[in-house]
Amino acid sequence: MVLLKIKFPFQRRVRLAQGLWLLSWLAVLGGTFTLALGIFLKTELRRRAEVMDNTEIHAVPNTLMLVGLASLGINFFAGRICQDSLDAGRFPRWKTFLQPFFVLALLFTFLMLVSVIMSYAMKGNLEESLKIGLKNGIRFYKDTDTPGRCFQKETIDRLQMEFRCCGNTNYKDWFEVQWISNRYLDFTSKDVKDRVRSNVDGRYLMDGVPFSCCNPNSPRPCIQHKLTNNSAHYNYEYQTEELNLFNRGCRQALVNYYMGLMNTIGAGVLSVFLLQMSVLVSLRYLQTAMEGVVGQENTEIETEGYLLEKSVKETVKEFMDSVLKFFQTTQVGAAGEVGEKAATPAS
Template sequence: MPFMSVKFTLQKRVKLAQGLWMLYWLSVIVGILIFSVGIFFKIELRKRSELMDNNESHLVPNLLILMGMLACGANAFGGKVCHDSLDPMKFAKWKPMLKPYLLLCCGFNILLLLTALLCFLMQFAVYLTLSEGLKNSIKFYKDTDTPGRCFMKRTLDMTQIEFRCCGNNNFRDWFEVQWISNRYLDMSNDEVKEVLKTSHLSLLSRVLSNVEGKYLMDSVPFSCCNPGSPRPCIQHHLTNNSAHYDYDHRTEELNIWTRGCREALFSYYSSMMNSIGALFMLTLIIESVDMAGLKYLSTALETMADPENPECESEGWLLDKGVKETFAEMLAKLKTLGKKNQVEEGGDAQEAAT
């Protein structure tokens, strides 16, 4: 007995076909949106690829672009079928393709679900690659003359300005690296010589965790400055209260951004990936409704008592049999395929032995 059967008149078939046609073209628009979001996401990742440790995070935008293209093609075909469904001559041309098309739609919906889950699960990988990439970016900030790192300074400065952040975890990350190039240090200056020769934990007011041979200071780049601060930006000697008038580094931190760039960038990318995952779940619902509607329409057209009389009633259903019977039949087919493969492998082995 068919599962969820419904009686259809001519008026109901026409309304179903028109509604499905509109829904399929809405799905095409959603497919274009997914494709566009994939392009945008890829561009956003490429803009800050220097701040990331690897290219694994590009798997999601590549899948978005692919799924957007597939959605446009599959739904445009479904819309054409619905448009021609009320013309018996035109529908006869599409009829043999409906079963393979519905199977392909099932596979497409599974891919949609997997891609949506991937958008949520890949966020941890993005967090790790940002953490390691930003750490290396800060380390290579001064290498403006090194091929492959020439634009690292510009990228990191623009990121800190745009996302209102400073450093990897916080602004103190800049205290642990030499971020000023030797090219711009006066090696004849006594102060520079003193800093370069300073050992661990000496001159704490000026140098934190210094290492011999590195120019480490309690300073940050200009891009860490908060333009909303009521006083001019203090970016040097941040931990030295006596170096500035009416200043206490323990309480006055409005001067620079205190949020780390890893947190800021991860928040930006994770919110984008969550939105994309939600879009895919919505697309999955629309695609499922499209599939169910097309199945009802095709069965309703096939069961017309008199195909030449469009006024006659017909019956449409979602499944040819009950849910249990359908699943049992699918499992039986899968087992049969498995046995056939085993027999073929055994036959090949016997032939090889002879």
């Protein structure tokens, strides 16, 4: 049973080909937009690579760049097909090309939809990646003389100032690590010795944070040392006073930033996906309508266009049968080659 059949008089076919030509070039812009979004997201993720633990999140921009490039090629050929559809003598040369073209086009269009779903579903991976990455970044903050970690301090400081955040979960994360290098500690000082001896791992821990945690909007000069000591500062109450530090953790700040980006990108790519599907559906109608003209003396006759020659169930079954047949032929051919090699006597 033919699915969604529509009659196409000559003028209607011409209008379809002309409108689809414009739509395909609009979809080329959509593909360029998708590619640009992928490059932008990739760049933004690489900027924060030092505070991310894995690269799984890069699957989203990589997929966007792939489908963006594929969309450029698909819609370029769609435009050429539309031009040749205006001349019944030139259309037949596309006949053998169109079936594999539609298979590849649907595959990459489906990948575009997958990238939209991924952009909404990667929050868990992103949080876990940032949790471990930021934890390591804070731990290596002091290692400015260690190769490979020389710029870790600068990265964390710039991150905290740019995103107005402090620590991984909050500012108390800095209390659990030694973030001041030993080269800047006076080990002849009793206070330093006592702090180092009081720690099992021999680390210099204190209730302080780096300067980059200070909130410039606070009316009070920044208190970044002895944060839990009420008597160390005038008119200061640790439990009740709102600290003049950034209260939000950097993990939450970065998750909000990247998920906001991905949600916006997902909405944009979804629009491109709908545009791409419109191109493919219209092109399928144009193809089937033009096939009725091929071989006819009168090229201005009325023809019928449709999406599928059979029902969806029959079409899927036929496609799966052809795929299985292809793989069976490949396996038989491979087994034959092995048998021929085994039958050849050794020289």
